[in-house]
Amino acid sequence: MELSKNYIPGATEEKWYKHWMSKKYFKSLPVSEGGKPDGRLAFTVVIPPPNVTGVLHMGHTLNETVQDILVRKARMSGFNACWVPGSDHASIATEAKVVDMLKREKNIDKKDLSREEFLKYAFEWKEKYGNIIYSQIAKLGCSVDWDRVSFTMDDHYYKAVIKVFVDLYRKGLIYRGARMINWDPAAKTALSDEEVEYKDVTGKLYYIKYAIDGTQKAKGQEDPFIVIATQRPETIMGDVAVCANPYDERYMHLKGEKVIVPLINKVVPVIFDEYVDKDFGTGILKITPAHDINDFNIGLKYNLPVIDTLNDDGTLSEAAQIFIGEDRFVARKKIVEELRRKGLLVKEEEYETRLGYSQRTNVVAEPKISTQWFVKMKDLAQPALEAVTSGKVTIHPNEKFNATYKYWLENVKDWCISRQLWWGQQIPAWYDEEGNVYVGETEEEARKEMSNQKLPEREMLKAESSKLTRDEDVLDTWFSSWLWPIEVFKGITEPDNADINYYYPTSVVVTGQDIIFFWVARMIMAGMEYKHEKPFSDVYFTGMVRDKLGRKMSKSLGNSPDLLLLIHEYGADAVRFGIMISSPAGNDLLFDESSLEQGKHFNNKLWNAMKLLKMWEEGSKFKTESSEPKVGGSGEFAIQWFQNRLNEVRGEVEVLMSQFRLSEALKTIYSLIWDDYCSWFLEWIKPEYGKAVEQDVYEKAVSLFDELLQILHPFMPFITEEIYHLLKERKDDLTVKQFDPLQPAEKEWLLLGNKLKNVISAIRDARNKNNLKPKETVSLFIETNDPSSYDLLKDILAKQINADSIEFNKDPEASCIMTVAESEKIYIKSDVTIDAGVQKEKLTRDLNYLKGFLISVEKKLSNDRFVQNARPEVIELERKKKQDAEEKIKVIEQTLSVL
RNA sequence: GGGAGCAUAGCUCAGUUGGUUUAGAGCAUCUGCCUUACCAGCAGAGGGUCCGCGGUUCGAACCCGUGUGCUCCCACCA
Numbered sequence: 001m002e003l004s005k006n007y008i009p010g011a012t013e014e015k016w017y018k019h020w021m022s023k024k025y026f027k028s029l030p031v032s033e034g035g036k037p038d039g040r041l042a043f044t045v046v047i048p049p050p051n052v053t054g055v056l057h058m059g060h061t062l063n064e065t066v067q068d069i070l071v072r073k074a075r076m077s078g079f080n081a082c083w084v085p086g087s088d089h090a091s092i093a094t095e096a097k098v099v100d101m102l103k104r105e106k107n108i109d110k111k112d113l114s115r116e117e118f119l120k121y122a123f124e125w126k127e128k129y130g131n132i133i134y135s136q137i138a139k140l141g142c143s144v145d146w147d148r149v150s151f152t153m154d155d156h157y158y159k160a161v162i163k164v165f166v167d168l169y170r171k172g173l174i175y176r177g178a179r180m181i182n183w184d185p186a187a188k189t190a191l192s193d194e195e196v197e198y199k200d201v202t203g204k205l206y207y208i209k210y211a212i213d214g215t216q217k218a219k220g221q222e223d224p225f226i227v228i229a230t231q232r233p234e235t236i237m238g239d240v241a242v243c244a245n246p247y248d249e250r251y252m253h254l255k256g257e258k259v260i261v262p263l264i265n266k267v268v269p270v271i272f273d274e275y276v277d278k279d280f281g282t283g284i285l286k287i288t289p290a291h292d293i294n295d296f297n298i299g300l301k302y303n304l305p306v307i308d309t310l311n312d313d314g315t316l317s318e319a320a321q322i323f324i325g326e327d328r329f330v331a332r333k334k335i336v337e338e339l340r341r342k343g344l345l346v347k348e349e350e351y352e353t354r355l356g357y358s359q360r361t362n363v364v365a366e367p368k369i370s371t372q373w374f375v376k377m378k379d380l381a382q383p384a385l386e387a388v389t390s391g392k393v394t395i396h397p398n399e400k401f402n403a404t405y406k407y408w409l410e411n412v413k414d415w416c417i418s419r420q421l422w423w424g425q426q427i428p429a430w431y432d433e434e435g436n437v438y439v440g441e442t443e444e445e446a447r448k449e450m451s452n453q454k455l456p457e458r459e460m461l462k463a464e465s466s467k468l469t470r471d472e473d474v475l476d477t478w479f480s481s482w483l484w485p486i487e488v489f490k491g492i493t494e495p496d497n498a499d500i501n502y503y504y505p506t507s508v509v510v511t512g513q514d515i516i517f518f519w520v521a522r523m524i525m526a527g528m529e530y531k532h533e534k535p536f537s538d539v540y541f542t543g544m545v546r547d548k549l550g551r552k553m554s555k556s557l558g559n560s561p562d563l564l565l566l567i568h569e570y571g572a573d574a575v576r577f578g579i580m581i582s583s584p585a586g587n588d589l590l591f592d593e594s595s596l597e598q599g600k601h602f603n604n605k606l607w608n609a610m611k612l613l614k615m616w617e618e619g620s621k622f623k624t625e626s627s628e629p630k631v632g633g634s635g636e637f638a639i640q641w642f643q644n645r646l647n648e649v650r651g652e653v654e655v656l657m658s659q660f661r662l663s664e665a666l667k668t669i670y671s672l673i674w675d676d677y678c679s680w681f682l683e684w685i686k687p688e689y690g691k692a693v694e695q696d697v698y699e700k701a702v703s704l705f706d707e708l709l710q711i712l713h714p715f716m717p718f719i720t721e722e723i724y725h726l727l728k729e730r731k732d733d734l735t736v737k738q739f740d741p742l743q744p745a746e747k748e749w750l751l752l753g754n755k756l757k758n759v760i761s762a763i764r765d766a767r768n769k770n771n772l773k774p775k776e777t778v779s780l781f782i783e784t785n786d787p788s789s790y791d792l793l794k795d796i797l798a799k800q801i802n803a804d805s806i807e808f809n810k811d812p813e814a815s816c817i818m819t820v821a822e823s824e825k826i827y828i829k830s831d832v833t834i835d836a837g838v839q840k841e842k843l844t845r846d847l848n849y850l851k852g853f854l855i856s857v858e859k860k861l862s863n864d865r866f867v868q869n870a871r872p873e874v875i876e877l878e879r880k881k882k883q884d885a886e887e888k889i890k891v892i893e894q895t896l897s898v899l
Numbered sequence: 900g901g902g903a904g905c906a907u908a909g910c911u912c913a914g915u916u917g918g919u920u921u922a923g924a925g926c927a928u929c930u931g932c933c934u935u936a937c938c939a940g941c942a943g944a945g946g947g948u949c950c951g952c953g954g955u956u957c958g959a960a961c962c963c964g965u966g967u968g969c970u971c972c973c974a975c976c977a
Binding site for chain 2: 003005006007198205228229230231232243275276277280281282284285286288292293294295296297353367400401403404407408411513516517544548550581582587588589590592594595597598600601602603604605607608609610611612613614615659661663664667670671678679682683686689690761764765767768769771773774775802849852853855856860863864865866867868869870871873874875877878880881884
């Protein structure tokens, strides 16, 4: 067989994904359609549905990889693994993209389209980007069940959302009301508090003169005025009062006075409230209830009117009287200019402040009074809080996130769920001509609701015929996502179906920590409310993927790599490796392509190990008759040692995986394969040039490699499957091969293996330091108390350090290179002249280290309180350390004295 | 303003109830090798006041306090 020099991932990956699909390995049994879960336990994961706003980025790559590792591991461990793929309609985000695309590509304004026409374009968009996302998920090798692909606006899903809305409304947990909400003037919709991101910005504080009303001029003062500081001079037209602290001496004289709002000359009262901080600004505050939450609250308290001077798109409204139709920021400049011209601007100063930005459109959010739909959160929050504090749901890494989660739920505020958009589930509320609202899953239901409310018969007749108008708004996208673990199994629309009963609660949800409130907390709420059961047992938070300078990945910085290009360049396995290798749960990950490079190298290492085995296979067939296989005890030793090493590592990996410490598990496997298998084991069993490997040894080497491939498979599925099949003819596939039970590791073999490694390293080091070329053959003389320990080792040792003979406790009778390993003195005899200085230097160095070490150990042991207090096994250990160090020192000193 | 987390080699990070740790790995660096699987490799090496200070302890990278520097979350100071 012709094998390429290096591993080439592209075609191989495509081939295997197709094969796995054709074998339906990722298909979980649809219990509801009569399939039976054959007694296996379910391991369920629902994908955090990516938004159909665009393609997958590195954060998704990390998430999907983590999930695939967990799912594949579970599948190979005997679970009925079910990973549900899907995507999220992402109401506001997608609508913004579609609006933008229509304008740019087709020169169409949203306002010129009907709702239906717009939705047609939106669904086209969804189709396009949804498919790109799905193909990326497949390219990464994700073992999702494509027969279960779900979308948050699928028909049944849409119905589920509506059903939940109606249900919560009837329970009194959803209400409609006028509140101050955050308004997005670009998307022209309400936002939830969570959708507003606060950023530090340098703004300006303007100090503006307000004249004290002429009709009530304070006695004896010329042209009296007060100065008020504000960040938002463009809202002064909405002022309805000014407010000072009642204990502020400076403003006592204004009790009962009125002041004049500049430019529009409106007279407003002076009021007093302790809310005002005497020491900030000028100690006096303008009250603009329509445009600031604090002012709104004060307005409520003093029964002040609300004058909204802004339109929905952020331009000044008729109510502003001046600069009508100007954008709020343009108006600000013009008003400042006007004030300055009129001498009403006292000063302006730089001011560090925080502004809220819409998460989706990145414009400054506008506090606005508006009638919206809200979910009452307090009652829903309680069980969700309990689920985590009681440990039913475990967050990883919990130290970090439990507190955040708890704080949010304990202080949760009502959730604004209506959005003035078209892309999403339309709110199932209807209004009659008088503006009364009726909620039902359908118009008929709403109508019934209406007739129930209007008892008299005549009214009922009227109800049946009267005109009802449906609420135009749609629901917040998270109001659908929070049902995800339930409704992907139709747990809302067909409660108690076989699928949901089997697959719910799911096992683990893997997601970014940034959506802990948006999504995780709310899924737990929905789960507790609708299934009376947590939606998942574990939450695994990945960190944020940043570039190697620690910056967020973003399009504008151009530091967000294209996943498909990365897969093209490195292969999916290498991408998975690279992103996993340095990504402990919850820590941000500084993405650097050099780790993908490492993954690619690792692929190549595996590939070449396979090639070596194939070479041996062909060689041994060729030479079966003529050669006399010469692998006695040492081949056996190598196998025993590696088998036990493998058992040991499998145990470690099992523990790490169960703790979700995936990057450490991968590191451990990586080193087992690269160092222990390739660098040691394969070299130990490698035959002399031209000789064949013994059949038994070869076969054992292959089956050990099989085991390695299997442990690695969840992390790097493609190459492991490929090599598994290249090694041998197989009837099965690695993807569905079940793990054998763990075997305990026998310590004696491990110790012996370590001894061999240490001796080899010490001799190689000595050879290196003395400029002995690898080709120079040497003779070894070892001084040891236990020559028999070398029975199994000496053949390997001789081969590994290129020695033609090894003798024990015998005088080399010549000048030699000397070194020490495992407290044994080793003489290396060669024809090359020896530089005693080099040796002395190295030995002296070792000696100094050991002496220092010995002192620290002795200090402990001579301390009575240590001997009294420390655990016996610790003391024993220290004694052993002391003994070892003393022995080594003795040997080195002897050696040095000879030199 | 409130809360959380982090600080270990040039870089990215391990270090799981304080004791095989005068601290480990990968990458990077340096030295030597075209050794018949792999130069995307092999064999080695160098590199650290475990952020500063104080405390607890027989013993601290680890526990406590404090300072400094980063990061994140929450909050209505114009």
